[in-house]
Amino acid sequence: AWSMIAKTTGIVLHTLRYGESSLIVHAYTEHFGRISLMAKGVRNEKKPGRAALLQPLRIISMEIYYKPSREIQILKEFASALPEQFQLPDPVKGAVSLFMAELLYKVLREEEPNEPMFRFLYQSVLQLNRLQKGTANYHLFFAVHLTKYLGFFPSGNFDEYHCFFDGTSGKFVEQLKASVNAMPQEESALLATLMNLSPQNLENVYLNGIQRSRFLDEIIKFYQIHLEGMGKIRSIDVLREVFSANRES
CATH class of the missing domain: 2.40.50.140 (Nucleic acid-binding proteins)
Structure with missing residues (x-):
């Protein structure tokens, strides 16, 4: 050959x-x-x-x-290809990068070119590299927006009636229609915020380590519903350690 x-x-x-x-x-x-x-x-x-x-x-x-x-x-x-990439060691960006890379390693399977996916990933790495504030929330933003390119971006709107995101249907639903895979209300509200946010405004999303962890668990659950055999994301433990050590992030 x-x-x-x-x-x-x-x-x-x-x-x-x-x-x-x-x-x-x-x-x-x-x-x-x-x-x-x-x-x-x-x-x-x-x-x-x-x-x-x-x-x-x-x-x-x-x-x-x-x-x-x-x-x-x-x-x-x-x-x-990006000489300035992560020149200064930054524990938060380092942990966020590890998570993003592991998530991609587990979910990207196509051995053929996909230009929109590549462009999105390239831009995401650039954004993380340039972001000065809000980096501690960047992996949450990334995990939400990656679903667009994987084919299961959430649909519908979060409002006072539809305040639970149901992972199975991929929609915001009323409490009565929520399945066992529905996100709690607080995480559903954060999902809606991140869906409509530009990365420059991530610094205005105020979350503590517990809220970040909870949301990450919920979004990974959503991935696992749609991607069989995805397995566990090990770097989540690294993120938890870094965020508990860096209280200000």
Whole structure:
């Protein structure tokens, strides 16, 4: 079967150590959708910093030896496509990035290009990178808006009569019509707020760690109804730790 050298941009979702100095990288790319790549020798001590470019949610431009019949493609060259990305260590942005990358790793399955999805993800990483305030709520905003591109964005409006979001039907409903999968009223109200918010206004959404945790649990439940076999999101525990340590966020 033929192979070619292809250039594309990708967002790192997950990496796995392989052998003594290599990594297997799962990424979501502009031209191929989800892809698995072998990054040979990147953990070599002679090239410090190379593996750091492949951390979750990093955007990289890459050249790959691409062969359609191969399960794992070979990463030939790569560089940061956003040199300013997360230059200053920020524990909140770091935890939010881990969550976003893990969520994408669990839900993105298409091995074919999806330009609207890629554009949304690229813009989301840019937004998180540039956001000065409200970063502690960004993962909630992201999880809500990602559903648009996965095909189950909530419909209807939250109002005094329809104040429970029902995950099964994907609609805001009256209390009597709410199924066992309905979000409590407080979380339903927050969902409606996040659906209609621009990221610049996230700093005006005042939530404590408990409210964030509750909403995150509810939105993940909503995902699990619509995506079979999604499994548990482990980085939620990291988020809880970071938010309890950073009281002001």
